[in-house]
Amino acid sequence: MNVKTETRTSVDVNQSAKLAIADCDIHPSPKSVEKEIYPYLEKRWQKHNETYGLLLRQPYQNGPAYPKGQPDASRRDAYPPEGGRPGSDVKFMGEHHLDLHNVKLGVLNPLKSGQGLQNIDFAAAYCRAVNDWQISHWTSQDARLKGSVCLPYEDAALSVSEIERRAGDPNYVQAFMLIRTSEPMGQRRYWPIYEACAAANLPLAVHAFGFGGTPSTSSGWPSYYIEDMVAHAQSAQAMLMSLVMEGVFERTPGLKIVVVEAGFAWLPPLAWRLDRIWEKNRDELPHVKRPPSEYIRDHVWLTTQPFEEPDRRSHLKDTMEWIGWDKLLFATDYPHWDFDDPARLPLPKVDDATRENFFLGNALDLYGLR
Amino acid sequence: MPAVAPGAIDCDLHPAVPSVKALLPYFDDHWRDMIVQRGVHELDSISYPNNAPMTARPDWKPETGKAGVDLDRLRVEALDEFQTSLAICNCLYGVQLLYTEDMAYAYARAVNDWMAAEWLDKEPRLRASIVIPPQNPEYAAAEIDRLAGDKRFVQVLMLVMDEMPLGRRRYWPIYKAAERHGLPIGIHAGSAYRHPVTPVGWPSYHAEDSAAQAQAFQTTLSSLMTEGVFAEFPDLKVVLLESGFAWLPSHMWRLGKFWRGLRMEIPWVDRHPMEIAKDHVRLTINPRDVPPSADAVERLMNHFESDEMLLFSTDYPHWQFDGDDALPEGLSPALAQKICQDNPLATYPRLKETV
Incomplete structure (x- = not known):
């Protein structure tokens, strides 16, 4: 976590x-937006970027609403020796991370991708450029890496055309959104995105952060970065609740949602709560035909970082069983x-097959790469 | 199902204001005139649509009008039925939702005086929470001071979703007054509707509004802890009312993980949030968002690492369970005893003074 990590070539790689x-x-970043992204961006949008920059629904031109815990929210040992932001050098990432940890499949989730820009046409153009860049600078350079189709998700039509443009391209394994949308994700304005993802057989990853403009808690904006980070879990819960209660999974049975970087241990209590409330409000929700927990079990995957760490691993094991390994x-x-x-994940004791699937097999199955 | 043993203490039930007419005698002349002349509507929150299923259990619902307005029915259906020795009334009339702080102050005073005269004076098993206007923490503290001498008021009542996250320093005069008088802060489900009830915007369905309360309690607890409320007020307890409780351990794991990485930002938080929760946070048992099997409930209970955090409640007249099925399967008899009697007595020091 918050440390200057030493070079650990001597560590027993993947002892866990x-x-x-x-x-x-x-998270990949361009070394230089001008050199790496502009080639895929029309002149009009290059000029727009020079004039106005990337205007989000948040206060500052550059930098996040809450200053991070580390410069660029990054490990201090992740700066490429040749210069540039952490995560901006495919060769260095290959050695520093993929080789060291024996990563066979690395899923790229670009964050400064144009998602959430106030100007939706700019968002669409920028997302498209970032999607092109993922191939030219990453997936074509290292076969272990796969891209995510960044969507200008506040406009469904523009998103659908981007999904259709990338459908069938083996460089991408999923479509990509951020959790903090401007309306709950189950609402109808987003439905065409889900149909397009299902038609293209692309799981839809929904990553922490986002710029919907709604306060990150239902009591308004919190004070601290730690609150902002922890609150991704509440945004993720609200997101899934909306998808279930609006009947999205009933309507689009092929939709697969991957919750990314928002934790996972909150999922069982959410499902129990939704089941109980659904049971008592069936009249209001005729379009939700099955208990919410069943839709969640069938349609939702979760990435595990930041890994929850209770004092007792057996408690985490209960939780992981309730979710489904x-x-x-x-x-x-x-x-x-x-x-x-x-190598240091406090994973509860499980049999070898379960552990192998946790670290690799589940992802290969989900993304059709087995 | 585990039976509720006689003598339980019900920490959340809801006598309702039948209509503003019932409150009129408790306003001063100015506000009585204002209410009549302006034709002020009933302050019934959209959190509980009057005819929505969970607002009133079918067999606790009157033929006409609101549930929870009739003392005789409450005696029979809530107190006698569960043989409760004491029950804490949390009036949910929408005082906290008003935009005018002087009006909210006037309504809070009226509701509290009405509660004392119409309920507490008439039924010795009842206790109540002090309704405050969080719109103005100084008024709120003054209202706490005004009523603290009446030991039948055992708690201060707030709603989980307000103008700002409840840990913000703006609210600290309320916590200071509460701690001074030995009153826990009861934080109840509900919203002042200053913000969408989810962090991703307004939902479509009432069911979502109900479900979203759990996330609001989570971020509220994050706020109370990270702002340092429990460091500043070491004797303060907060009771989460109608909050659900199954989410508490996993939320503390997550907050604890980030506390380990980011404690430099909040140096006044000098212990793991789970440890703070064990000392300062209590939660009522209904509604219960528990797993379907008794075995899983038992495992969930172990995740709390404490048998002192849960408090018995019926949530009368809201519909959370049927019959006398007020406790979930999977509680040991010893834990049920703690939940029903020992924990409420330990949480509310005033209960012992008035038994």
């Missing part, structure tokens, strides 16, 4: 995993400061 792993949350996907969040090290 002891096998090849999938990392379902890696087959729904959990290991992720590190490289190069960010709250990186989960696969």
Whole structure:
């Protein structure tokens, strides 16, 4: 976590995993927007970017609403020796992370991708450029890496055309959104996105953060970065609640949701609560035909970073059983400061097959790469 | 199901204001005139639509009008039925939702005086929470001071979703007054509707509003802990009312994980949040968002690492269970005893003074 990590070539690599792993949350950045993104961005939007920059529904031109716990929210040892932001050098990432941790599949989730920009046309153009860039600078450079189709998700039509543009391209394993949307994700304005994802056989990853403009708690904006980070779990719960209660999974049976970087231990209590409330409000929810927990069991996967750490691993084991071991996907969040090290993960004791699936097999199955 | 043993203490039930007419005698002349002249509507929150299923259990619902307005029915259906020795009334009339702080102050005073005269004076098993206007923490503290001498008021009542997260320093005069008088802060489900009830915007269905309360309690607890409320007020307890409780351990795991990585930001938080919760946070047992099997409930209970955090409640007249099935399967008899009697007595020091 919050440390300057030493070079650990001497560490028994994957002493916990002891096998090849999938990392379902890696954050690549361009070394230079001008050099790497502009080639895929029309002149008009290059000029727009020079003039106005990336205007989100948050206070500052540059930097997050809450200053992070580390510069660029990154591990201090993740800066490429050749310069540039952490996560901006495919060769260095290969050595520093993929080789060291025996990552066989690394899923790229670009964060400064144009998602959430106030200007929706700019968002669409920027997302498209970032999607092109993922191929030219990452997946074509290292076969272990797979991209995510970044969507300008506040406009369904623009998102659908981006999904259709990328459908069938083996460089991408999923479509990609951020959790803090401007309306709950179950609402109808987003439905065409889900139908397009299902039609393209792309799981839809929904990652922590986002710029919907609604306060990150239902009592208004909190004070601290720690609150902002922890609250991704509440946003994720609200997101899933909306998808279930609006009947999205009933309507789009092929939709697969991957919750990324928002924790996982909150899921069983959410499902129990939704079941109880659904049972008593069936008249209001005729479109929700089955108990919410069943839709969640069938349609939702979760990445595990930041890994919950109760005092007793047996408590976490209960939780993981309640979720279903087959729904959990290991992720590190490289190069960010709250990186989960696969060699040191306090995973409850399970049989070898379960552990192998946790670290790799579940991801290969979900993404059709087995 | 585990039976509720005689003598239980019901920590959350809801006598309702039948209509503003019932409150009029408890306003001063100015506010009585204002209410009549302006034709002020009933302050019934959208959190509990009057005819929605969970607002009133079918067999606790009157033919006409609101549930929870009739003392005789409450005696029979809530107190006698569960043989409770004491029951804490949390009036949910929408005082906290008003935008005018002087009006909210006037309504809070009226509701509290009405509660004392119409319920507490008439039924010795009843206790109550002090309704305050959180719109103005100084008024709120003054209202706590005004009523603290009446030991039948055992708690201060707030709603979980207010103008700001409840840990914000703006609210600290309320906590200071509560701690001074030995009153826990009861934080009840509900919203002042200053913000959407989810962090991703307004939902479509009432069922979602109900479900979203759990997330609001989670972020509220994050706020109370990270702002340092329990460091500043070491004797303060908060009781989460109608909050659900199954979410508490996993939320503390997550807050604890980030506390380990980010404690430099909040140096006044010098212990793991789970340890703070064990000392300062209590939760009522209904509604219960528990797993379907008794075995899983038992495992969930172990996740609390404490048998002192849960308090018995019926949530009368809201519909959380049927018959006398007020406790979930999977509680040991010893834990049920703690939940029903020992924990409420330990949480509310005033209960012992008035038995």
